[in-house]
Amino acid sequence: MDFEIVIGLEVHAQMNTKSKIFCGCSTEFGAPPNTHTCPVCLGMPGSLPVLNRQVVEAAIKLALATDSTINQENIFARKNYFYPDLPKGYQISQFELPIAEHGKLEIEVEGTKKTIGITRIHMEEDAGKLVHDELEPVSHVDLNRTGTPLLEIVSEPDLRSPAEATAYLKKLHAIVRYLDICDGNMQEGSFRCDANISLRPVGQEEFGIRTELKNMNSFKNVQLAMEYEVRRQRDVLLDGGRVIQQTLLWNPDKAQTETMRGKEEAHDYRYFPDPDLVPVVVDQDWISTVAAGLPELPDHRRRRFCEELGLNDYDAEILTSSRELADYFELALAEYGNAKKLGNFMGTELLREYGAEEIEACPVRPSQLARLLKMIEDNTISGKIAKTVFAEMLDKGQDPEVIVKEKGLVQMSDEGELQAMVREIIAANQEQAQQFRDGKTKVMGFFVGQLMQRTKGKANPKLANKLFQQELNTP
Incomplete structure (x- = not known):
């Protein structure tokens, strides 16, 4: 029997605001445990939440970037459950009336384009963190993260392979970073996803029983975890068994999934409108103001690089994979002018040393790189020598002219x-x-x-x- 894979993703993007969603506590990562807390985020009696306007604007930006419909009136709800890292006994989230719905993202896998629906985008607060002691059988609670603002982006079950799911996740990751609303750091948990996975016989309309997969902290682990879960479910079904609806954790050390708990449904959380927060009204003027400040998004920038600069799809895709890298490219291009040669050099030499999202840490500035490539054009140095000079620039941060002169690397053209x-x-x-x-x-x-x-x-x-x-x- 052949099966069709059905995947839906729930992505949590932590907003890069300086303060939490309902109080003034800092969201800075890495502070000593329980130092960024107050009566509001701890849910002390008599404390009242006040909504952070920047979180709403971040949600509007993402809604516009994903062609979502913005609900001009939306409300917060209480999601009730007990867990040690949730001091109030409920999480403030959104349920019936989220800030945005019915969006879409276009992905491309192996040359095939596909539109993935976005069910909803909603605002919510994060929970705390359990820290498990390695020496004793105890766990500690760090509530610094409690109340950190999140946007949850829920996709339609339109993804049909782990590769499509990874492409969707990378696309969404690039967008939130271009919008500068999330730093996208998966290792620190500021961009994380849960995957709902099920299999059904090919041709069957009814969805199969799904499992939810958590604890995937890199694009590589996302794909590996989903591939494993697909194989596991297929083996269960082929053996005549029944998939159990449950939440699973991905164990990267063992390269396998492990049972966490039974899978909850919406009614288990007993959602009801939060009585401490008034409805959020987003009028058209506010939407227009936010829209006017949106940056050029990765898809548009990639098309422009191809149509106006003559780059091929592959190079344009790489150069627009992060806003920082695309900005670096355009600053260097303004001084150098040859987009193809610049793109080739950056794709081979620069990205060998620095990832697309690490480019701001590179000691070689765009103007320095442009001057280095000009020295090849005017036959001052050869392309081979340029690579040697570039390595020195990365090491010492010196201008190319200084390195060429000090090391006597001027090209012989007599x-x-x-x-x-x-x-x-x-x-x-x-x-x-x-x-x-x-x-x-x-x-x-x-x-x-x-x-x-x-x-x-x-x-x-x-x-x-x-x-x-x-x-x-x-x-």
Whole structure:
């Protein structure tokens, strides 16, 4: 029996506001346990929540970026459950009337484009964190994260493979980072997802029994975990068993899923409107103001790089994978001008050392990179020497002109000086010279290599090829 995979994702994006969603406590990561708390986020009697306006604006930005319908009146609800990291005994979230619904994202997997529906986007507060003691059988509670603002983005069950789910997640990750509403750090938990996975026989309309998969803290783990769960469910069904509705944790060390608890339904949480918070009214003027400040989003930027700059889809995809990298590229391009050569150099040399989201830590500034590439264009240095210079720039942060001058790396382009060396090399390698004259043109690489070795890589390669051609073809 063949099965169809059905996946829906619930993504939690932590907003990068300085304060929490309903109080003024700091959201800074890494503070000593239980130091960023107050009566409001701890749910002390008599304390009242006050909504952070920046969280609403972040939600509006994401709704606009995903073509979602913004509900001009939406309400907060209490999601009731007991867990040690939830001091109030409920989480303030949204249920019947979220801030946005009916959105979409377009993904591409192996050249095939597909539109994935977004059911809803809603605002909520995060819970605390349990810290399990490695030496004793006890757990400690850190409530610093309690009340940190989140946007939950719930997809339609439109994803049909772990690869599609990973592509969707990467696309959403890029958007929240372009909008500058979330830092996207999966290791710190500021961008995390739960996956609902089920299998059904091909052709069946009714969904199969689903499991929820948690604890996936990287794109790699997301794909590995979903692939494992798909195999597990398929084996259960082929053996005549029945998939149990439950919540599973991904164990990256064992590369397998583990049971966490039974899967809850909405009615288990006894949602009801929060009596301490008034409805949020988002009028058209507010939406228009936020829309006017939106940045260029990754899809539009990628198309522009292809249509206006002549880049291919692959290079444009890489260069727009993060807002920081795309900004770096455009700043360098403003001084250098050759988009294709700049993109190639960044894709090979720069991204070998720094990831797309780490580019701001690179000591080589866009203007420095532009000047380095100009030195190749005007034959001051060769492309090979440029890589050596770039490595020095990464190490010391110096300007390319300083490094080239200090190390004497200026390219040799004096035709007379090079011609004398060319003749000496040919005279010393008559066997290879005859091979070239007999039609074995690949031996040209040997001759150029000999010249590069003698000049320590400083010979102009175009001029070297020209001179060897002239001398070897002269009777």
